[in-house]
Amino acid sequence: MEERLQKIIARSGLASRRKAEDMIREGRVSVNSETVRELGFKADIGRDEIRVDGKLICAEETKIYVALNKPRGYVTTLSDPQKRPTVISLLPELGARLFPVGRLDYDSEGLLLMTNDGHFAQQIQHPRFRVSKTYRVKISGRLTGAEFRRLQNGLDLEDGTFVPDAAMIDEINPKSSWLILNISEGRNRVIRRAFEKLGHPVLRLIRTAIADLQLGNLGEGDYRFLKGWEIRQLMSPRRQNERLGKPWEKT
Template sequence: MTEESLPKPPSRSAPRGTSAKQAPAKKGPKPPRGERPARPARPDRAKAEGAARPKREEAKGRPAADKRKAKTEARRGEERSSPSRMKRARLFREESAGSGRRGGETKPQSPRAEQPRPRSERTEEEPPRAHKAGEPQRIAKLLARAGVASRREVERMIAEGRIARDGAVIDTPATILTSLKGVTVDGKPVSAPAATRLFLFHKPPGFLTAAKDPAGRKTIYDRLPPGLPRLVPVGRLDLNTEGLLLLTNDGELKRQLELPSTGIERTYRARVFGDVTQERLETLIEGIEIEGMRYGPIDANLERRTGRNGWVEMKLTEGKNREVRRVLEHLGLQVSRLIRTAYGPFVLGDLPLGAVGEVPQHDLVTFRKTLR
């Protein structure tokens, strides 16, 4: 093989991967900068330039960050202005008042019920409307205001024929009177209503909240000190429940304090035995149904725990019969002691067992202004 038949190596000046025969042709001299022709723009890029670029800038720029910041500030504002747990529970109860017990479907309302009720012209600083002297009222309300008994008890007394006026027995609680002049109960005249008074009583365990007991058991009136006016209890405490019990000489005030619609909060402390967690107690905030009985929202907190023994604080606004005990027993807990520590703004505090303290008159007036 001669040197002429051997293939020539590729030229060093040619690009890698190409032979000297395939080397690109050299371009001519470049025109000056000012004389270069403008590069034609691609039509599809020119069309999308006005829409795509603003979207990329919006995605990478301030608008998205400002939107996230606005959402964060709104959420924090809602947290700061959110009501307490008991208020949220009250709103939940009011919203679900028309819902079914089991199905959860809202009952259809009549067109009249859907219409908003007119707001009262009375401001929050003004006290609730009081009946003027000489204004016609039902006899049950007048006797309750005089401290004879509650309205329901007065109606029972009327049915039993124990109430009369000018010697004639009153046979209907719908009797309208302007005063109690000539009215007698069990043959004794009824005096004019005295000034409203409210007392705090530290009820000991083992006493019934009743005027008398057919079985002969002791009642709270056997423990009250002498010299007090005729008082009626606000609500009831079980035989073995101790703590704060309100007493008043005004049957109308008694009724206002007992109604769940006023939203007055009752606070209890229970000593329990059993396994319980705070997470399980917090489920009571939405209410609970036990054996067909529906109980409203309860704010329950586990104060302290030693082994299987612990103290639970419970706040509620209804106060049904044995409500606290039944709810705790439903959770598998045994209640060994139950104390009511507060009723609305009135606190048991350091009041000794079996002692009585009177609420100052100016505090009572201020409190009655807040009642709905």
């Protein structure tokens, strides 16, 4: 669609519309290698090559925010040397190059965000923002009260102490246990390594929430677009990271 040059330049973020008009008058703008000085000149950002001071003006990319229920058996990279399935293969062509926000390892599952907004991704995954993440974890064997208290108090791993923000025993079975953990750090495989330290290898690891955003009833391998209020809530500096409350143990 054709639009006035000054409007295209202003929408690109390079300059205000008034400043863009000055640039056109000064002969600093070209369309398809031809200098343009007319304020009424129109162009199509999707078809024409528009440059200001030799710099190409690109159409503003639409920001996309997706919540995906990652199944086991997928890697959270855009390509894999071992030719394993990637999470991007679960999405249709959305007209933009999306990338995962953070990671879930190959055997983990649950809530994964995908976007083309680098600022949003930084806000969610950088350790200094301490965005909480909630996991439902199935471990081998029956976790004892003493082992649960060790987990609460912190476990020494090779890269430092791991202390969950909150922990809850959800279910005890004869050969396995289910727990819910809330953490706000992102060390590689830290939950799996913590339970290995306790002698209870992780059998399933499911991320159920990122801050207040819940996985909910999103089917395995399915996705949905985030709503505007969900994006604003995740980005808000006043965001409240949900806690599980006082850790407790079922009997």
